Each structure stands twice: as structure tokens, then as C-alpha cells.
Amino acid sequence: MRVGLFTDSYPPFINGVSTSVSMLKKALEQKGHIVYVVTVGQNALKYDYDEENRILRIPGVPIGIYDYRLSRIYPLKVINQMKSWKLDIIHSHTEFGIGIFARLFAKQESIPLVHTYHTMYEDYTHYITKGYFNKSSKKIVEYLTMFYCDKTARELIVPTEKTYRLFKEKYHYDKPINIIPTGMDVTRFYKENLDGKMLMNIRKQLKIKALDFVIIFVGRIAEEKNIPFLFRVMEEVSKEVSNIKLYIIGDGPDKQKYEKTVSESKFKDKVFFVGKVSFDEMPYYYNIANLFVTASTTETQGLTVIEAMASSVPVLAIDDEAFRSVVINDLNGNLFTNESELKKLIVTLYQDRKKLERMSTQARIQAEHFSLAHFAESALDVYRRTIKEYKNRKTFTTAILHLFKKGKR
Numbered sequence: 426m427r428v429g430l431f432t433d434s435y436p437p438f439i440n441g442v443s444t445s446v447s448m449l450k451k452a453l454e455q456k457g458h459i460v461y462v463v464t465v466g467q468n469a470l471k472y473d474y475d476e477e478n479r480i481l482r483i484p485g486v487p488i489g490i491y492d493y494r495l496s497r498i499y500p501l502k503v504i505n506q507m508k509s510w511k512l513d514i515i516h517s518h519t520e521f522g523i524g525i526f527a528r529l530f531a532k533q534e535s536i537p538l539v540h541t542y543h544t545m546y547e548d549y550t551h552y553i554t555k556g557y558f559n560k561s562s563k564k565i566v567e568y569l570t571m572f573y574c575d576k577t578a579r580e581l582i583v584p585t586e587k588t589y590r591l592f593k594e595k596y597h598y599d600k601p602i603n604i605i606p607t608g609m610d611v612t613r614f615y616k617e618n619l620d621g622k623m624l625m626n627i628r629k630q631l632k633i634k635a636l637d638f639v640i641i642f643v644g645r646i647a648e649e650k651n652i653p654f655l656f657r658v659m660e661e662v663s664k665e666v667s668n669i670k671l672y673i674i675g676d677g678p679d680k681q682k683y684e685k686t687v688s689e690s691k692f693k694d695k696v697f698f699v700g701k702v703s704f705d706e707m708p709y710y711y712n713i714a715n716l717f718v719t720a721s722t723t724e725t726q727g728l729t730v731i732e733a734m735a736s737s738v739p740v741l742a743i744d745d746e747a748f749r750s751v752v753i754n755d756l757n758g759n760l761f762t763n764e765s766e767l768k769k770l771i772v773t774l775y776q777d778r779k780k781l782e783r784m785s786t787q788a789r790i791q792a793e794h795f796s797l798a799h800f801a802e803s804a805l806d807v808y809r810r811t812i813k814e815y816k817n818r819k820t821f822t823t824a825i826l827h828l829f830k831k832g833k834r
Contacts, residue, residue, distance in 0.1 A: 426458045426808060427511055431527035432518040435464040435480070439704055440645070441728050442543045445584070445607040446518050452608055452801035461510050463523060472503060481506065483523070504530070512536050514808045517578070518543060537815035539807055540578035542588060543725055579811050582804070584726035587746030603807050607726055608800020611792045614708045614735035627709050631672060631697065638669045638775050641714040643729040644721065646677035646698075651743070653686070654720040658767045660692045666775050674699045674710055711736035715781065716774065718767070719743065727751070734758075735792035739784040741770050757788040
């Protein structure tokens with residue numbers, strides 16, 4: 426099958442969508458399918474086509490939100506390049522920019538379109554509105570989302586039941602919805618597959634001592650990730666666990682503000698900001714940790730949770746639908762509802778190392794459920810069904826038009 430993945434975010438950019446699309450490409454290719462990617466490039470003027478890896482990067486302009494860029498116009502040479510691919514299916518991963526291009530190209534070339542909804546946009550409108558007109562902006566986001574997903578895509582893919590319920594219960598979406606969690610190459614996070622010397626060097630760089638109890642958070646440093654929640658818990662935990670450390674890995678608009686908060690706090694020697702880490706180095710940073718924590722309620726799936734578990738790191742996550750199907754209490758981690766619960770969980774696991782070790786083993790076992798092979802097969806099932814229904818509908822439409830023309834004679 427010849428598949429076109431259209432996305433506004435793709436490596437070297439690092440975020441959940443980027444990871445999901447790159448993993449899907451890898452998973453499909455491992456099964457022998459030919460996969461092309463259309464995405465936004467760093468250059469605002471130059472088009473770039475990597476023929477060997479089949480990646481077309483379209484000029485993009487920054488929009489002021491993280492590293493995101495919106496694509497510009499699409500010249501004839503790009504259209505002709507894409508026509509030469511002879512795609513069987515288009516799979517879009519964004520509602521805007523490249524996603525609009527996917528919709529137009531699919532319609533123009535009569536190619537069936539599948540769409541994955543990755544982002545709970547209603548949780549991010551504050552970046553545009555700056556606190557004003559929040560209610561109306563959420564309605565606009567709902568309208569735009571439904572316009573793209575309902576009027577264009579033949580089938581919708583969502584990563585979790587949380588997103589499924591959004592479409593069914595709030596948006597009243599009546600087309601097929603497929604829940605397909607993002608798969609990943611979990612083996613790249615296994616400690617035995619890492620360079621031991623490099624792992625030791627990173628521990629030295631971060632000044633981690635042999636007896637330190639290390640907790641990590643991985644993600645954007647921004648309001649919606651609820652990071653101050655973790656600060657407050659660390660302040661309380663550090664009163665009982667003197668050798669505890671929290672490393673925050675990532676970058677974002679609130680990094681400087683949070684660094685200032687920590688520098689002026691009583692726990693300034695317990696919380697550290699690592700900054701951005703490359704895709705290839707991320708497994709090493711997970712493997713320095715005893716625990717992974719997140720208090721974010723804006724995730725659709727939470728890929729960092731799966732990455733942590735693949736690294737044999739138990740997860741402590743806030744009780745949110747995005748995590749309930751992944752984190753199983755007292756098996757591979759725990760869910761919490763408030764600060765005191767998280768504090769108690771951390772202290773308990775610090776004191777009970779046998780329990781921590783059991784959870785560590787189970788975390789890795791659970792991560793194996795998100796293999797690339799399963800991810801690819803689930804997506805292919807949707808593709809095959811969509812192509813078949815599209816062809817049947819096209820045949821039916823052609824037959825009706827033929828009868829109509831015959832009747833007019």
C-alpha cells in the first residue's frame with residue numbers, strides 16, 4: 426500500500442504528534458508498505474524533498490506557539506511531485522496548515538482520507554486569546570474541528586477513550602471512530618540497549634549521586650502541564666526524603682517563570698531544569714529515574730508515560746482518562762487525585778524498594794502492549810476498510826450518474 430502521512434509536526438521537532446507520526450511511518454514500513462510524509466520545514470522559502478526517506482518539507486512560517494509552523498502556498502511542482510507517488514490513502518494528522526492541504530489534495534485526486542485527532546485544542550486556546558473570550562474561542566475550535574473531521578475524513582482515529590468520548594458525547598460525531606493508541610519502538614528504551622558509558626556521563630552531568638532518589642517529568646514547560654503542582658509536592662516530600670531530586674526535561678513558554686519560582690523557594694536544591702533533549706538521547710534520561718510523574722490533565726494519550734514504562738520506570742500520574750488504560754494501580758504505577766496522595770506515593774515507594782522493583786518490572790511488560798507491529802496492523806485495518814468503502818461508493822455514484830444520463834436520452 427502507498428500511504429501519505431500529512432502532518433505539521435515531524436522530527437527533528439519533538440512532541441507527541443511528531444513521535445506518533447514517525448512511529449507510524451516506521452511501523453508501516455516494517456510491514457513492507459511505502460510511506461511518504463508531507464510536513465513543514467524550517468526554511469520559510471525553500472522546498473525540500475528527501476527522496477531516500479520519502480519526506481517532503483514545505484516552507485513554513487512560525488506562529489509563535491512553541492516550534493509550530495504553518496505551511497505556505499503549494500506550487501505546481503509540489504503537486505506534481507505528490508501525484509507521482511500514486512497514493513492509495515492519505516492519513517492527515519493535523520486540522521490546520523498541512524491538514525487543509527491534505528483535504529484539498531485528497532479531493533482533487535480522489536484519494537480516500539483518514540484523520541487522526543491528536544490534540545485537545547480546547548485546552549490550548551489561552552495561547553491565542555490570552556485569557557479573553559475563552560468561551561467563544563472554545564466554540565470556534567469545536568466548529569473547526571468538526572468541520573474538518575466530519576466534512577472531510579471518511580474515518581476518524583483517536584488515541585484514547587478520553588478523546589473518543591469528546592467526539593461522541595460532546596461533539597455528537599456520528600461517523601466511525603477508531604481508538605488506536607500510538608505504538609512505538611519500545612526496545613530503544615531498554616537499558617540493555619543503551620551505552621552504559623553515556624548513561625554514566627549523563628548522571629555525572631546532572632550531578633546525580635549514587636543514593637539519590639530521582640524523579641523526572643518530561644514535556645512542555647507550560648501552564649497546561651500543571652508543573653507547579655509538582656513543585657508543591659516536592660516541597661513537602663523533601664522534608665521527609667532528603668536525597669530526592671526532580672528533573673524537568675523539556676522547554677516551553679513558562680520555563681523562565683518556573684525557574685524563578687524554584688530559585689526563590691526552599692526546595693531550590695531539589696528541582697532542576699534540564700532543557701531540551703534530542704530524540705536519540707531521551708532513552709538515557711528516562712533511565713536515570715526511579716519514578717516518572719505527571720499532573721497534566723490535557724493529554725490525549727501521554728506518550729511520555731509509555732516511554733517511561735518502556736524504560737522500566739514506574740509512573741505516578743494524575744487520575745485522568747488519558748492514563749487510566751495505561752497506569753494500573755500498584756502494578757506499574759499509581760494514579761493520584763491530589764497533592765497529599767502523590768506525596769504519600771513517592772514516600773512509600775522510596776521506603777519500599779522491593780515494591781518499586783516489582784512495579785518497575787511490570788512497567789516494562791505493560792509498555793510492550795504498545796508495539797509497532799500492533800500499531801501498524803490497527804492503522805492498516807482502517808485504511809483497507811476506508812479504501813474499500815470509498816471504491817464501493819464511487820462505483821455506486823458512477824452507476825447512478827450513468828442511469829440518470831441514460832434516462833435523459
